Amino acid sequence: MPPLTHFAGRAGSLAKALAEASTDLLVQPTVRVGVTGLARSGKTVFTTALVSQLTGLHPLPAFRVSQEGRLRRARLVPQPDDAVPRFPYEDHVAALTAERRWPRSTDRISQLRLAVDYERGAGWRSGPASLMIDIVDYPGEWLLDLALIEQTYEGWSRETIAAAQRPGRAAIAAPWLEALRRLDPAQPLDEPAAERASDAFKTYLAALRAGPEAVATTPPGRFLMPGDLAGSPALTFAPLVLAGPVSPDSLGGLMERRFEAYKSRVVVPFFREHFQRIDRQIVLVDVLAAVDAGATALAELEEALDRVLMSLRIGRNTVLSRLFAPRADRILFAATKADHLHHASHDRLDALLRLLVSRSLRRTEAAGARVGTVALASVRATRETLVHEGGHTLQAVAGTPEAGEAIDGEVFDGEAEAAIFPGALPERPEAVLDGAVEPGSLRFPRFRPPRIAPDALGRPGRLPQIRLDRALQFLIGDRLA
Ligand SMILES: Nc1nc2c(ncn2[C@@H]2O[C@H](COP(=O)(O)OP(=O)(O)O)[C@@H](O)[C@H]2O)c(=O)[nH]1
Ligand SMILES: [Mg+2]
Structure with missing residues (x-):
């Protein structure tokens, strides 16, 4: 009997090895x-x-x-x-x-x-x-949503409203904070009111991005980058000033349900299926x-x-x-x-x-x-060149600025080339964070993509x-x- 068992064991592992090899293929x-x-x-x-x-x-x-x-x-x-x-x-x-x-x-x-x-x-x-x-x-904006998963609607509301009160944001946040003051979370559930609250919040987020901060970091990410959810009720919610638990048939209750639905129907599937x-x-x-x-x-x-x-x-x-x-x-x-x-x-x-x-x-x-x-x-939309300015020779880049771009008062037509000294970054990166680069002192016009010569067979050549x-x-x- 022992030899047979032994043989059976070997056969089993051989079959397994074969199966693994074929799935590998x-x-x-x-x-x-x-x-x-x-x-x-x-x-x-x-x-x-x-x-x-x-x-x-x-x-x-x-x-x-x-x-x-x-x-x-x-x-x-x-x-x-x-x-x-x-x-x-x-x-x-x-x-x-x-x-x-x-x-x-x-x-x-x-x-x-x-x-x-x-x-x-x-x-x-x-x-x-x-x-x-x-x-x-x-969109990277969607990654911001991970922070929401562990948050409650109440916690998220509090944090988002507090962030809007940072000193640098006062002017930008004022219209939204003003609109918030007029909203009572306990008021009866009312879809137009929910829409208005959500629109005011979205306007604030858009103003943040267009303002001096320039970078969007305030979730929900889909409010900044809705993808195919644009206009969907899943995105019709906003923070509210909450004083305690909200009843399900109040405005606050509706907002809380939508917040939870956003997490479970939008955020979680994205992280599971893609990220x-x-x-x-x-x-x-x-x-x-x-x-x-x-x-x-x-x-x-x-x-x-x-x-x-x-x-x-x-x-x-x-x-x-x-x-x-x-x-x-x-x-x-x-x-x-x-x-x-x-x-x-x-x-x-x-x-x-x-x-x-x-x-x-x-x-x-x-x-x-x-x-x-x-x-x-x-x-690469530019090539390198040197420009002479006031007795100095500067390391510059040349390219075709997009139509309508203006540099030093000259407005470009999208065809003419220009050599531009963009400014240089400081040698020590720490200096940039210490404010060594004056805002607006660098010159980065938008250039058109480069002109590409066709290859020997007449096909488009390679992109630099x-x-x-x-x-x-x-x-x-x-x-x-
Ligand atoms: N000069 C230059 N401009 C670039 C380059 N990559 C992107 N851009 C500019 O940045 C813009 C946004 O790029 P895009 O790829 O659409 O950004 P996305 O929103 O992250 O997909 C483009 O329209 C270009 O004006 C690059 O390699 N060189
Ligand atoms: Mg893109």
């Missing part, structure tokens, strides 16, 4: 890359540029698989998730190359799948291989815009980074970490639009972002994932970029080794 190696950042940080341009560089097999020196000549083919294939809109790559790349205009902005999640064939690096497993890269572009499945995350940050806007905007940007890091590396012992432990093991923060600066300042821009992120890492006690920073331009190759190496280099 069926399951494609896949990496899910999340692209996020607040509105206008450069997500659409980054995703378009990334796909264009890979599918065009353009040389990317710091991206090892490309540098070593091991990249064979990259093509777009149907994405696995039917419920998520596809990222309209073809429209965006045509806008950039054929029309020389930036892609139109979008406010929702979208996705693409790239199938990459490559040659493995030297070693025992060398030979052809393939990797599916799923790219998910989603938690991301393997590698890039967070785009328009650092230059914040530097130029001044100290308040920089402070607000730091707060936004804290919140992003908190959602990416939720502390070990919280309720949130058990619910939403993210699996991303590499997080890259990227300062975008570096082409506005001469390359002498690119390292300074990187150093400034690194300083902001490291301060935030200390505050949030984030741990676990590898965190990197880079200063990049997904699409800055350090996009470094970003790719950090994000997925190890998966193409």
Whole structure:
């Protein structure tokens, strides 16, 4: 009997081994890359540029698989998730190359799948291989909502109203706070009153974003970036001044129910279905815009980074970490639009972002994932040049300012080129946070995308970029080794 048992045991494990080997063949190696950042940080341009560089097999020196000549083919294939809109790559790349205009902005999640064939690096497993890269572009505003999950309606109301009373916000918040005073949470449930309260709150949030803080960090994220929920009752709520428990058929009761529904129907599904499945995350940050806007905007940007890091590396012992432990093991923060600066300042821009992120890492006690920073331009709209001004030679950038852009009183027509000295970032990044850069002293006109010469076959040539190759190496280099 013993031999038979023994044999049966072996057969069982052999069958299991075979089953595992065959599922390995069926399951494609896949990496899910999340692209996020607040509105206008450069997500659409980054995703378009990334796909264009890979599918065009353009040389990317710091991206090892490309540098070593091991990249064979990259093509777009149907994405696995039917419920998520596809990222309209073809429209965006045509806008950039054929029309020389930036892609139109979008406010929702979208996705693409790239199938990459490559040659493995030297070693025992060398030979052809393939990797599916799923790219998910989603608004960074939605990450702000993670903070809501553990909050009650009462706590959220109190905190949001208190934040509106910060000294710098007085003027901006006044109309909303005034409207709040006229609302009684105990008043009978009344839909038009709920709508008015919610509209006044949304107007306040929009004014915050348009004001000197420039960066939006006050949740709910969908109020700033509604996606396909625009106009839905799920977004018709607002904080109220509460004096105690509210009855279900009062205005306060309605608001509380909507707040809870927002959490369970909007926030939780987003974190479960999208955020938690991301393997590698890039967070785009328009650092230059914040530097130029001044100290308040920089402070607000730091707060936004804290919140992003908190959602990416939720502390070990919280309720949130058990619910939403993210699996991303590499997080890259990227300062975008570096082409506005001469390359002498690119390292300074990187150093400034690194300083902001490291301060935030200390505050949030984030741990676990590898965190990197880079200063990049997904699409480089300028070239470098020198300008002579008052006996000095300055390191400048030249490009085509968008029609209507004005620099030193000159208004551009969208065709003429201009060389511009943008100003330089201080050598020590700390100096920026100490206010060494006068708000408005930097010159960052919006440039049109670059003119691209067609290649030998008449196809659109490659889009110039800055350090996009470094970003790719950090994000997925190890998966193409
Ligand atoms: N010069 C330059 N401008 C950029 C670059 N990336 C984005 N932009 C500018 O930033 C704007 C917003 O970018 P977009 O990708 O639409 O931002 P999103 O809202 O995060 O998707 C664009 O319309 C461009 O004006 C870049 O690499 N270089
Ligand atoms: Mg976009």
